[in-house]
Amino acid sequence: MRDLTRQNLAAAGISSRPAPVRIVHLGLGAFHRAHQAWYTQRARDGWGIAAFTGRSPHAAETLAAQNGLYALVTRNADDDAVEIVTSISEAHDGADLAHLRELLSRPQVGVVTLTITEAGYRVDGQGALDLSDPDVQADIRALRTGPPSARDTAPRTPLGRLLSGLQARRTADGGPLAVVSCDNIPANGTISRRALTALAGEVDAGLCAWVSANVAFVSTSVDRITPAHTGEVPVVIEAGWHDEGTVVTEPFADWVLEGDFPAGRPAWENAGARFVDDICPWEDRKLWLLNGAHTILAVAGPARDKATVSDAFADPACRDLVEAFWAEAVRCLPDSVEHIDYRRQLAERFANARIVHRLDQIAAETTTKVRYRIVPIATRLRRQGDDAAACAAALTTWIRAVRVGIAAPDRESAAVRAAVSAADPVSALLSLVGADIDQDFISRVRSRLSATD
Ligand SMILES: NC(=O)c1ccc[n+]([C@@H]2O[C@H](COP(=O)([O-])OP(=O)(O)OC[C@H]3O[C@@H](n4cnc5c(N)ncnc54)[C@H](O)[C@@H]3O)[C@@H](O)[C@H]2O)c1
Ligand SMILES: O=P(O)(O)OC[C@@H](O)[C@@H](O)[C@H](O)[C@H](O)CO
Structure with a gap:
């Protein structure tokens, strides 16, 4: 050799x-x-x-x-x-x-x-x-x-x-x-x-x-x-x-x-x-659909004993969360940006079990990632009068993971801990990642959490 x-x-x-x-x-x-x-x-x-x-x-x-x-x-x-x-x-x-x-x-x-x-x-x-x-x-x-x-x-x-x-x-x-x-x-x-x-x-x-x-x-x-x-x-x-x-x-x-x-x-x-000439739609497509979905899998997978992206994506409950989130995210993209093929390719890429992508690698700095990859979809859809149910489901999963404790470095962990101990933890956590989130949406997330606890 x-x-x-x-x-x-x-x-x-x-x-x-x-x-x-x-x-x-x-x-x-x-x-x-x-x-x-x-x-x-x-x-x-x-x-x-x-x-x-x-x-x-x-x-x-x-x-x-x-x-x-x-x-x-x-x-x-x-x-x-x-x-x-x-x-x-x-x-x-x-x-x-x-x-x-x-x-x-x-x-x-x-x-x-x-x-x-x-x-x-x-x-x-x-x-x-x-x-x-x-x-x-x-x-x-x-x-x-x-x-x-x-x-x-x-x-x-x-x-x-x-x-x-x-x-x-x-x-x-x-x-x-x-x-x-x-x-x-x-x-x-x-x-x-x-x-x-x-x-x-x-x-x-x-x-x-x-x-x-x-x-x-x-x-x-x-x-x-x-x-x-x-x-x-x-x-x-x-x-x-x-x-x-x-x-x-x-x-x-x-x-x-x-x-x-x-x-x-x-x-x-x-x-x-x-x-x-304008990177924004391409950047949004990639950060929301790929990285947003990775962040969802990183918070949903561990509770279902999944350690990698491909394992989590093969799990129907995790995949449903991602697919529903994709369907909401693409409604916030301009028509000029292709997303049907990109989503099809993403599903193939996530399913590639020979790429061993550990969820704990992706989970670092989850608070910031939730703020930039999931919350913007929720707030845009809410402004359009949409219930943003898939974003609510993703954020509910994040809150559940935060309460158990995400095992990855996060510069905002002190603020997250303080929010978890607040009188109204759901409101405090959602305010931490999104100043614009409305009260009705917060109530919906709260109901989802109590329904599944
Ligand atoms: N790996 C991927 O799939 C991928 C895909 C798209 C974008 N990215 C971007 O590329 C970045 C690097 O990914 P990677 O897989 O090469 O990671 P890596 O850990 O292999 O390498 C990161 C490099 O950045 C340096 N670095 C890390 N943190 C630093 C810090 N706080 N200050 C100074 N230098 C620092 C490291 O020393 C190393 O040289 C990611 O954070 C991401 O933003 C990665
Ligand atoms: O730490 P993040 O979430 O910014 O990135 C982790 C992975 O999601 C990321 O590296 C993807 O593999 C990459 O963005 C694919 O292009």
């Missing part, structure tokens, strides 16, 4: 020269490797990626030892296909700020992509930079003192590190670039712009003006189910490769982008990406 290196790849007759770095990526997780790196590889127009980890150097060390290479296993319901992805030219520890600054100073680097998780943006419930966050405060102090001289005084949040790189680009006159958020948050480009310009404003007015004039923020809807995965995959071994960085993903992939790229971009459309 051969180690996965560019030298061994060339010996196997596969083009292996690393493309020059023109993209910097923050958050070298499984999803980046299954999505943006795969699209960049398929664009085939010479854009190389320098990818930085977030919290630990582990993925960078693994990939650097393999010259950025890894195997991507595309797993459908019957079999696996393996391909070697070569578009990551360099992999680095996110703490290597000197290298990040050097890369971002280069005019030929024109795109920064982000998969830093929702928590990585350090924004509050209104989507504004959380200035009370101690890490944000520490980054502001570090950024105000100029170029970092030591690792322990350097910025640590992803946006703090990015801003340090942009300070260097401004000094080097590196020109404009695009920041492309690829995280599952509504209006991810707007959130990035607000948070980064607010951070820059805390550091220096000149830097803030430079960011506003030179950084284009692109909003995207990203879609490819890629669960966390560890261990060897037989199909990679059969292909003759020893790989420590294999990522397993599904066949489906989608990427919709809105925004400008002032320093150019790869021809991602060659790989199927779509560039649109």
Whole structure:
């Protein structure tokens, strides 16, 4: 078996020269490797990626030892296909700020992509930079003192590190670039712009003006189910490769982008990406139908002893909740957005038992997810005079799961605990996730809970 290196790849007759770095990526997780790196590889127009980890150097060390290479296993319901992805030219520890600054100073680097998780943006419930966050405060102090001289005084949040790189680009006159958020948050480009310009404003007015004039923020809807995965995959071994960085993903992939790229971009459309003038309907379709359904399965599944998406989706009670929610959610989408095929594909994707997607992975930060993925459907339908019964059923299931205790990290757990102990827990919990929820809807949820308790 051969180690996965560019030298061994060339010996196997596969083009292996690393493309020059023109993209910097923050958050070298499984999803980046299954999505943006795969699209960049398929664009085939010479854009190389320098990818930085977030919290630990582990993925960078693994990939650097393999010259950025890894195997991507595309797993459908019957079999696996393996391909070697070569578009990551360099992999680095996110703490290597000197290298990040050097890369971002280069005019030929024109795109920064982000998969830093929702928590990585350090924004509050209104989507504004959380200035009370101690890490944000520490980054502001570090950024105000100029170029970092030591690792322990350097910025640590992803946006703090990015801003340090942009300070260097401004000094080097590196020109404009695009920041492309690829995280599952509504209006991810707007959130990035607000948070980064607010951070820059805390550091220096000149830097803030430079960011506003030179950084284009692109909003995207990203879609490819890629669960966390560890261990060897037989199909990679059969292909003759020893790989420590294999990522397993599904066949489906989608990427919709809105925004400008002032320093150019790869021809991602060659790989199927779509560039649109208005991302909102596409983002709503994906966040509501896919991620909303995942959140419903994550709260409904455990009570029925289901541990994965496919197990829960095979359970008629869980599936009914999801199907009913889909039927309500699509009524809130504009006619211009296709949803019949998307739902049919979603049902197939969720049923793919060879993709082992654990519900406890999806359950993290459930409170925020319920707020953005389920409540907006309920409030829109209620305004139209609809009873929003499926949303009420989903929220009832969430409340039941919260009372038992969801075993996953949640930044809002203290507020959830306080609401559970309130005199009227149903009203308190629903108010926590939706300020606009009406009293009649709250009563309906209350009745559902008492009917099933
Ligand atoms: N996995 C998927 O199926 C999928 C699909 C669509 C979108 N996404 C988006 O991509 C994100 C990353 O998913 P993943 O599967 O690659 O996760 P992952 O855990 O494999 O990797 C996440 C990366 O972000 C970094 N990171 C995580 N939290 C951070 C924080 N608070 N601050 C700084 N860096 C942080 C990690 O160090 C790691 O490099 C998700 O949160 C989601 O928004 C994932
Ligand atoms: O933590 P979340 O809920 O934002 O994401 C967990 C999964 O639902 C998500 O990663 C999906 O697999 C992905 O969004 C598919 O495109």
